[in-house]
Amino acid sequence: MKFLFDLDGTVTSQETLPVIANHFGISKEMEELTKQTVQGNIPFVESFIRRVNILGDLPVSEVDNLLGQVPLYPLLHQFIQEHLENCAVITGNLDCWCKQLNAKVGCQAFCSHAIVEDDRVVKLEKILRKEVVVDHFRSLGETVVFVGDGNNDLEAMRHANFSIAVGLTHNPAKSLLSIVDYIFYNEKALCRQLSQLL
Amino acid sequence: MSPAKSVVISCAGIGSRLGLGLTKALVQINGRSLISWQLELFKDVEDLRIVIGFQANDIIEEVRKYRDDVTFVFNHRYFETKTGASFFLGARHANEFVLEWDGDLLVHPDDVKMILATEGEFLCYSEKTSDDAVFVKVDEEDNVLSFSREYGDYEWTGPACMCKKHLTYSSQNVFNMFEPLLPMKGIKVRAYDIDTYDDYQRVSSIVKDW
Numbered sequence: 001m002k003f004l005f006d007l008d009g010t011v012t013s014q015e016t017l018p019v020i021a022n023h024f025g026i027s028k029e030m031e032e033l034t035k036q037t038v039q040g041n042i043p044f045v046e047s048f049i050r051r052v053n054i055l056g057d058l059p060v061s062e063v064d065n066l067l068g069q070v071p072l073y074p075l076l077h078q079f080i081q082e083h084l085e086n087c088a089v090i091t092g093n094l095d096c097w098c099k100q101l102n103a104k105v106g107c108q109a110f111c112s113h114a115i116v117e118d119d120r121v122v123k124l125e126k127i128l129r130k131e132v133v134v135d136h137f138r139s140l141g142e143t144v145v146f147v148g149d150g151n152n153d154l155e156a157m158r159h160a161n162f163s164i165a166v167g168l169t170h171n172p173a174k175s176l177l178s179i180v181d182y183i184f185y186n187e188k189a190l191c192r193q194l195s196q197l198l
Numbered sequence: 199m200s201p202a203k204s205v206v207i208s209c210a211g212i213g214s215r216l217g218l219g220l221t222k223a224l225v226q227i228n229g230r231s232l233i234s235w236q237l238e239l240f241k242d243v244e245d246l247r248i249v250i251g252f253q254a255n256d257i258i259e260e261v262r263k264y265r266d267d268v269t270f271v272f273n274h275r276y277f278e279t280k281t282g283a284s285f286f287l288g289a290r291h292a293n294e295f296v297l298e299w300d301g302d303l304l305v306h307p308d309d310v311k312m313i314l315a316t317e318g319e320f321l322c323y324s325e326k327t328s329d330d331a332v333f334v335k336v337d338e339e340d341n342v343l344s345f346s347r348e349y350g351d352y353e354w355t356g357p358a359c360m361c362k363k364h365l366t367y368s369s370q371n372v373f374n375m376f377e378p379l380l381p382m383k384g385i386k387v388r389a390y391d392i393d394t395y396d397d398y399q400r401v402s403s404i405v406k407d408w
Contacts, residue, residue, distance in 0.1 A: 181287075
């Protein structure tokens with residue numbers, strides 16, 4: 001059994017992009033882009049490239065430090081800690097921005113990748129397609145449960161054996177409701193279901 | 199000690215026989231939605247699972263007025279399947295023992311307490327109130343021997359409590375899933391189905407005393 005978790009707003013109790021945007025005073029631009037992306041109005045890949053263009057000039061180490069302080073859902077974090085071999089986080093965020101955050105979560109992490117020089121993002125190299133990670137684990141014979149909340153989780157959920165939409169931080173994207181097996185609005189109930197699936 | 203039983207309420211259907219244009223969970227019984235009556239009866243159940251399909255968003259919104267810690271389970275094929283499919287989907291990742299509960303069923307609160315406290319597998323039935331029903335034949339020890347559309351001693355209303363390992367997928371009615379498992383322990387309860395407009399009016403009158 002493999003539990004694959006979206007990171008932003010699923011494992012973290014705050015969305016990470018607004019945290020970066022607030023810190024660096026570029027909230028308005030990012031808020032609109034994030035909102036449109038979560039609602040599915042702008043395709044994820046286009047949105048992501050635009051975000052990296054906006055954020056790429058920011059010092060990578062400062063972003064990494066900032067995201068390392070983003071709070072996690074405590075019960076879900078505990079579940080991951082207790083089942084490290086069964087869990088992985090899957091995020092479109094850049095690996096260089098999420099080093100500390102991923103270390104804090106503790107399990108295996110799959111991210112998008114960029115080349116960093118002089119503490120700045122200079123080239124976006126790989127945009128993670130979450131469904132590829134799902135396919136990878138399924139090809140190893142794993143039963144895959146995907147847990148997420150955004151429109152960019154849709155394909156991964158389709159490819160997974162079971163899919164769970166969460167509305168812990170905000171309501172899940174409406175597009176997910178036509179394909180998911182479960183939906184949760186409460187962390188304790190979500191963790192109970194994860195344990196029942198084991 | 200094994201965890202308490204899960205409760206699966208099947209609310210995925212379109213409620214076509216009732217003719218009020220709403221999925222039954224949202225039908226108003228004396229000023230409150232049917233699902234809110236059930237949530238009150240199951241307020242102490244930890245693993246409460248509600249299977250949704252037709253008007254899923256509206257049911258989620260209604261349920262969340264009362265509690266947030268419900269497991270919402272989707273039956274996306276609600277139009278082509280019957281309650282057996284919803285129960286299977288609701289139960290497959292639940293606790294070991296699962297109480298099956300149709301979304302259109304109200305049971306007297308004292309009987310609900312008794313049902314929740316009763317261990318093991320069992321089927322519940324009630325006095326006959328409808329001609330268009332499924333009936334059960336029972337023996338002298340109250341065991342359910344058979345289901346029938348034509349005749350029987352009592353009316354099959356549910357609920358039923360089953361061990362998860364005995365369940366297999368069925369797109370048909372939930373009682374079809376139980377037929378291969380008969381005979382099973384039976385319990386008589388005061389249960390009321392809301393299938394038709396007559397049922398709806400009768401139940402609205404009955405619950406005034408609850």
